[in-house]
Amino acid sequence: MDFDTVVPPYVAKPLKLLPFRAVMLAPARVGDPASARALARPYRDVATRLSQWIAEGRASSDVAPALYLHEYTSGGLTVRGLVGALDMSRRAESMADRAVWPHEGIHPEQAGDLADRMLQMELNPAPILLVHHGASELRHLIGEIVRSEPDWRYLDRTEQRQRIWAVRDPELVARIDALLSGSRCLLADGHHRYAAYVRLQERNPGTPWDAGLAMIVDQLDTPLFLGAIHRTLGGTSIEELLQAAAAVGAELTTRSRQAALGALDGTLLVLTDGRDWHTIRPRDLDHQAAVSWLHEQLLPRLPRPVTRIEHHHTVEDALASATRESPAVLLPSPDFDQVRTLVESGGLLPEKATSFQPKPSLGVLMRPIADG
Missing domain, CATH: 3.30.1760 (Conserved hypothetical protein from pyrococcus furiosus pfu- 392566-001, domain 2)
Known part of the structure; x- marks a missing residue:
């Protein structure tokens, strides 16, 4: 079997990004390599370890579920996206039904290892990155949120500037939901984690594993840089x-x-x-x-x-x-529209074909499964 051409099932429309209650490392620990200890083996102890960190002030848990607008700036490039629990519970039966489009194949063993790790951790430790061409109304709505005071703002250990808004108003969440529902998203980063989400959902239907942590970036608003590997x-x-x-x-x-x-x-x-x-x-x-x-x-x-x-x-x-x-x-840098056209026509790129940058620092937003 050619493992580089194995593609997990496609999530079906409507695309749904659900509120969740985030766990966040303390600003001084975001991006700090030493913070990886919180997510290290034994994975079954991670949930307890994070609870201890919260008690000690090295991490925090949000007060209530929210969608999060996360903006980060790295090397002069600013990226902004909506972060939530991506509904993984429906499978597309046709190309027209697909909400999320992977552009690379995956190794099933690696996806399986990640699924086992997250199951033991009871945590989605980092969002997968999705990119789309958002509706103009959604861009306008996000612009209104950005003009308000963020709930969190800081410079992390890697000198990424972080700004985060918690979106809790039910009417605003419903508007975002309606504007995202028809989106077609290219999976920019996290192909194996996406495949792990699928595996966890199929093994645990009707539980919080029906969703996986994702960040959706509008490539027409604050585009990720697409580079060659x-x-x-x-x-x-x-x-x-x-x-x-x-x-x-x-x-x-x-x-x-x-x-x-x-x-x-x-x-x-x-x-x-x-x-x-x-x-x-x-x-x-x-x-x-x-x-x-x-x-x-x-x-x-x-x-x-x-x-x-x-x-x-x-x-x-x-x-x-x-x-x-x-x-x-x-290799030359690929063109985003060329990649999207290829993928939406049923094609795939080889493994490690693209590099979407910059990625957010580890520990800004994590999703504990116990809180959905």
Whole structure:
């Protein structure tokens, strides 16, 4: 079985984001690596551990259920989204019914491990990230909330600025519910956690596991940055990669380091082993993402299979790992509309094809299952 193409069931419309009572780490502990101890093994003790932290002032529990508008700013980029318990209890029977669209396959074993971990923790420790093109009325409504004083605001240990509004008014929650109901959301980050949510719901129907923690970001309002994830390919050579690219009709150009890096864009890939530099222009990338072309067209043409693929979120990291025995392929940043069109037509991208950034710090909003 090709585990990279296994996709969990799709959640059906209407998309519903339900209020919950959040647990939050104290501001001084949000983003602190030492705070990970609260969520560490043994997982069955996490609920008790968090209760102790609340008693000691190292964490807090909100006074009542709410939807949360969470805004965070990192590296000059501000992202804002609604956080709630995503209803996972209905399955789509057709493409038109799908509310949440994963864009990558998952490894079932990893999803199973995460499901077991959350079950023992009795906690959703972090939201999955969903992106959509929200209705203008919803953007206006969120803008009104943002103009009010936030319930929490602080700078965390990673220097992310956090602002959070608790939305409890029943009429306002109902308006948000109506405006979200028809949304189609791309799953930006958290594919394995989403699959774990599905597994937990199917095993525990009619319980708080019918929902999972999610943050919905309007890509037309405060967009996440969509970046590429580059590769180094162990067990092959730059010569074999060039021969395979030529075999599928790609245009190859030998360049200097500076010229190659300067040419990296939506139509070109860069190939290097740290000594030689080349650009590759595949055919017809208008209908296929560059990362899909790499995995579906180029790698199968190699005379020997790649023994190891390493993923790198920056060009610098990929180049630092590039060698004669493990050349680097630098990929262009994908286009959000291209990814969404591909996914909504029934396609998938390879594993670790995209990097949506920035992500919120750990510990800002967590969902204890005991409180729904």
